[in-house]
Amino acid sequence: MNATDRTPADLLRSALAADPGRPLVTFYDDATGERVELSVATFANWVAKTANLLQGDLGAEPGDRLALLLPAHWQSAVWLLACASVGVVAEVDGDPAGAGLVVSGPDTLEEARACSGERVALALRPLGGRFPQPPAGFADYAVEVPGQGDRFAPFVPVDADGPGLVVGGEELSYAELTGRAREDAVRLGLGEGSRVLTGLGYDTWDGLSAGLFAALASGGSVVLCRHLDRLAPEELARRVASERITHTV
Numbered sequence: 001m002n003a004t005d006r007t008p009a010d011l012l013r014s015a016l017a018a019d020p021g022r023p024l025v026t027f028y029d030d031a032t033g034e035r036v037e038l039s040v041a042t043f044a045n046w047v048a049k050t051a052n053l054l055q056g057d058l059g060a061e062p063g064d065r066l067a068l069l070l071p072a073h074w075q076s077a078v079w080l081l082a083c084a085s086v087g088v089v090a091e092v093d094g095d096p097a098g099a100g101l102v103v104s105g106p107d108t109l110e111e112a113r114a115c116s117g118e119r120v121a122l123a124l125r126p127l128g129g130r131f132p133q134p135p136a137g138f139a140d141y142a143v144e145v146p147g148q149g150d151r152f153a154p155f156v157p158v159d160a161d162g163p164g165l166v167v168g169g170e171e172l173s174y175a176e177l178t179g180r181a182r183e184d185a186v187r188l189g190l191g192e193g194s195r196v197l198t199g200l201g202y203d204t205w206d207g208l209s210a211g212l213f214a215a216l217a218s219g220g221s222v223v224l225c226r227h228l229d230r231l232a233p234e235e236l237a238r239r240v241a242s243e244r245i246t247h248t249v
Contacts, residue, residue, distance in 0.1 A: 006160035007174035008084040011181075011216045012047065015040045023221045025212070026243065027074035031227040034126040036074055043078065049148035050082035055155060057144065058101060058118045062087030062156050063163070066101040067094035067115060069108040072202040072226055075122055075141070077212045079103055080165075084174060087158040091166040093203050109135050120144070168204050178217065184209045185218035188247055194220030197240060198249040199228030210249035220246075 005011045015024065020041035027036045038046070054060045066083055068090050070076040083090040088101075096102040096115035103120045104112035112119055121138035123131045130142035164174035172180070188210075190196065196215050200207035215222040223243050225231070231239070240248065 005217075006178055007158055007164070008081055008178060008181075008213065008216065009158065010160075011178060011213075012040075012044055012081055015216060015219070016044050018219065020044075024216070025074050025077055025221070026223045028223070028225045028239070029073075029126075029227060030225060030230045032126060036127070038074060043074075043081075045150055046075075046078045046145075047081040047085060048150055048152040049145050050078050051085040051152040051154075052148040053120075053141075053145055054082055054088060054101075055086045055152075056148070057139075058120070060086055060088050060101060060118075062154075062158060064088050064101065065094065065099045066090055066103060067096045067099035067112070068092050069094075069096070069102065069104040069112055070122065070202070071105060071124075072198075072200065072207060072211055072224055073105075073124055074224065075124065075128065076202055077224070080208075080212065084158070084164060085152055086154055087156065087162065087164075089163045089166065089171075092168075092208070094166060103141075104138070106131075109138070113137060165208075167202075167208060170205070177213065180205070181209055181213035181217035184214040185220070188214060188249070190214055190218040190220045190247065192219035194218060194246045195223060195244050196220060196247045196249060197223040197225065197243065197245045199225045200249060206249075 024040045024043045025038045096112050100117040102112045102115035119138045121135050122141045134140045160175040165172045198210040
């Protein structure tokens with residue numbers, strides 16, 4: 001990857017320029033049987049649409065705080081990169097009452113109502129499906145995002161040294177985040193073509209790094225597994241083989 005990249009959005013642009021067709025995020029939900037694979041190009045398209053929604057329809061600006069109440073999921077990864085593209089500070093499992101915006105899954109809607117700003121809800125259904133009945137007081141992500149533009153340009157350049165992410169009570173700038181991701185990639189031995197399987201949540205830095213940022217920083221890809229504890233050992237072994245896993249976290 002480009003050594004001059006200082007934000008997650010930079011890393012994604014470099015990945016897109018290098019090989020847009022390769023897998024970036026493969027997601028399994030072992031409670032529902034869902035499997036979704038996103039190439040770099042497809043993932044970047046989701047990020048662009050989400051960033052346009054965030055900056056345009058939701059009126060988010062650099063430095064705004066967004067409480068991200070989502071599990072480890074491919075759509076969570078999209079939101080993290082969309083926030084980084086706009087310059088919005090993603091607070092993973094943050095306090096909605098103290099945030100200007102909130103993005104919630106179906107299990108945290110009541111908690112998310114404490115946010116007095118814009119609220120977005122994700123059903124987290126297979127194939128990015130919408131809610132059967134939209135939750136009152138929330139924009140349904142699956143309804144709002146398809147019509148957004150496929151290209152994104154921030155109104156204001158993102159400050160790599162400004163606040164970018166809060167996870168586990170620690171705040172990181174985008175440059176610090178990118179630097180840590182590179183360090184983790186070296187520590188884990190990741191490189192171009194690496195395939196990382198992880199069942200960690202996104203509520204810690206280790207989970208975020210293994211499940212997204214370290215692979216993005218190294219030219220690798222991630223197989224993100226939700227409810228991995230429901231998978232029998234022999235089924236896990238088959239997945240490791242079929243997905244050509246090189247590293248397990």
